[in-house]
Amino acid sequence: MTPRRKRLWVVLGILAGVSASVALAVVAGRQDISFYYVPTQVALGKAPRDKDFRIGGLVMKGSVRRKPGDMTVHFVLTDYAHQVPVVYTGVLPDLFREGQGIIAHGQLGPNGVFVADEVLAKHDSKYMPPEIAAAVKKNAGIAGAAAAPSPRG
Amino acid sequence: MIRGGFWAMGGYARFVWPSIGFAVAVLLWNIWSARRHHARALVRVRRAIQMARSEES
Amino acid sequence: MWRWFHRLASPPHLYRTAGALTPWFAFAAAILIGYGLVDGLAFAPPDYQQGDAFRIIYVHAPSAWLSLFGYTAMAVAGAIALIWRIKVGYAVAAAAAPIGASFTLSALVTGSLWGRPMWGTYWAWDPRLTSELILLFLYFGVISLRKAFEDPGRGDRASALLGIVGVVNVPIVHFSVYWWNSLHQGGTVMRLGKPEMPGSMLWPLLAMLAGFMCFFGAVLCVRVRAEILTRERQSTWVREVVAA
Numbered sequence: 001m002t003p004r005r006k007r008l009w010v011v012l013g014i015l016a017g018v019s020a021s022v023a024l025a026v027v028a029g030r031q032d033i034s035f036y037y038v039p040t041q042v043a044l045g046k047a048p049r050d051k052d053f054r055i056g057g058l059v060m061k062g063s064v065r066r067k068p069g070d071m072t073v074h075f076v077l078t079d080y081a082h083q084v085p086v087v088y089t090g091v092l093p094d095l096f097r098e099g100q101g102i103i104a105h106g107q108l109g110p111n112g113v114f115v116a117d118e119v120l121a122k123h124d125s126k127y128m129p130p131e132i133a134a135a136v137k138k139n140a141g142i143a144g145a146a147a148a149p150s151p152r153g
Numbered sequence: 154m155i156r157g158g159f160w161a162m163g164g165y166a167r168f169v170w171p172s173i174g175f176a177v178a179v180l181l182w183n184i185w186s187a188r189r190h191h192a193r194a195l196v197r198v199r200r201a202i203q204m205a206r207s208e209e210s
Numbered sequence: 211m212w213r214w215f216h217r218l219a220s221p222p223h224l225y226r227t228a229g230a231l232t233p234w235f236a237f238a239a240a241i242l243i244g245y246g247l248v249d250g251l252a253f254a255p256p257d258y259q260q261g262d263a264f265r266i267i268y269v270h271a272p273s274a275w276l277s278l279f280g281y282t283a284m285a286v287a288g289a290i291a292l293i294w295r296i297k298v299g300y301a302v303a304a305a306a307a308p309i310g311a312s313f314t315l316s317a318l319v320t321g322s323l324w325g326r327p328m329w330g331t332y333w334a335w336d337p338r339l340t341s342e343l344i345l346l347f348l349y350f351g352v353i354s355l356r357k358a359f360e361d362p363g364r365g366d367r368a369s370a371l372l373g374i375v376g377v378v379n380v381p382i383v384h385f386s387v388y389w390w391n392s393l394h395q396g397g398t399v400m401r402l403g404k405p406e407m408p409g410s411m412l413w414p415l416l417a418m419l420a421g422f423m424c425f426f427g428a429v430l431c432v433r434v435r436a437e438i439l440t441r442e443r444q445s446t447w448v449r450e451v452v453a454a
Contacts (some may be wrong), residue, residue, distance in 0.1 A: 016351025
């Protein structure tokens with residue numbers, strides 16, 4: 001091959017090697033390369049102010065509110081320790097629902113409500129056919145009812 | 154089982170089938186590329202044999 | 211055991227062994243992948259959450275696993291060549307690189323097509339996705355570095371070095387979802403404890419994983435033979451084999 005072509009390969013090779021090294025150094029050096037903050041971090045003021053960031057948590061049951069015909073939706077994200085209310089206008093992912101893991105991108109508003117411009121759904125590593133999922137849910141319900149203390153007069 | 158519903162993939166056909174297609178294409182490329190690599194190697198060896206013969210004569 | 215290993219270090223022996231193994235790997239791959247695809251796509255039940263979209267796992271997970279396994283094999287082969295001066299190691303490393311790179315690309319593309327309907331995005335700079343993309347760049351680096359030198363020995367050594375340096379990325383890709391908050395979920399099969407999947411979904415997945423591994427073996431054998439023929443073309447045994 002021509003000397004110039006060979007130098008191109010050298011440059012490509014070195015480039016790839018260097019970018020890989022830099023990326024790894026960034027990963028090793030920074031503590032917080034996590035993809036999102038949790039509601040506890042946001043509630044305790046550990047998330048950036050006046051800057052975009054991501055918040056990840058579970059959608060609290062009963063917290064989803066949406067006016068009919070309106071694309072704006074309100075819901076609350078929780079990590080079972082703290083809650084952060086979120087408002088979002090736009091299309092939600094298929095997997096969005098109560099109890100689902102959600103990662104929202106946006107900014108924390110002055111009133112403590114997180115204004116999201118992007119909502120992603122995060123799912124766990126479990127896979128189940130619908131029948132098994134329904135049975136699991138039913139058993140959890142029965143177990144919950146059995147565990148709850150019966151009211152006594 | 155292989156009815157219309159199968160191809161629809163529950164509404165996700167436009168994501169599922171291109172994925173399967175791409176993965177299968179990668180498998181096929183691997184087969185084709187490896188065989189081509191091998192064929193070219195044979196050509197190189199034959200050329201080396203020829204060059205050695207012409208040097209001897 | 212060491213004798214067997216030492217014999218494989220000899221190019222003609224590796225050449226013959228690879229040739230003998232190829233049809234077995236290929237046959238096993240065809241059976242396993244054939245069964246895995248049919249069962250996974252047509253007969254496994256849909257997921258309660260992801261519906262039929264989850265079936266992408268049957269090509270995505272094996273591709274991702276092979277991208278990591280392939281890089282590790284390539285790095286180990288290069289290290290053996292570098293440290294023990296066993297030259298066939300360079301042939302194996304050179305053979306493994308393009309195969310592993312193609313599976314990395316497959317993992318990224320199938321993952322992206324899976325992410326769009328389920329997560330809501332084709333791409334995110336999450337730790338798992340980013341480190342897998344870096345792995346692809348490392349593969350490209352290893353491949354191009356080998357071609358960059360006029361002296362093929364130098365190219366082999368530089369490639370092997372980059373392969374070894376980059377192998378730290380392999381555990382990063384795997385453990386990223388446990389070390390940091392990420393969008394990508396943790397492992398379903400490659401984890402401590404029971405797989406989080408019923409048998410009807412799991413068997414085709416295991417078959418695809420095994421099938422892809424056998425496929426890798428078959429293609430690697432063909433490429434290793436090609437590498438050995440090229441690298442050893444000045445030697446008598448190669449000329450005798452080819453002239454036959």
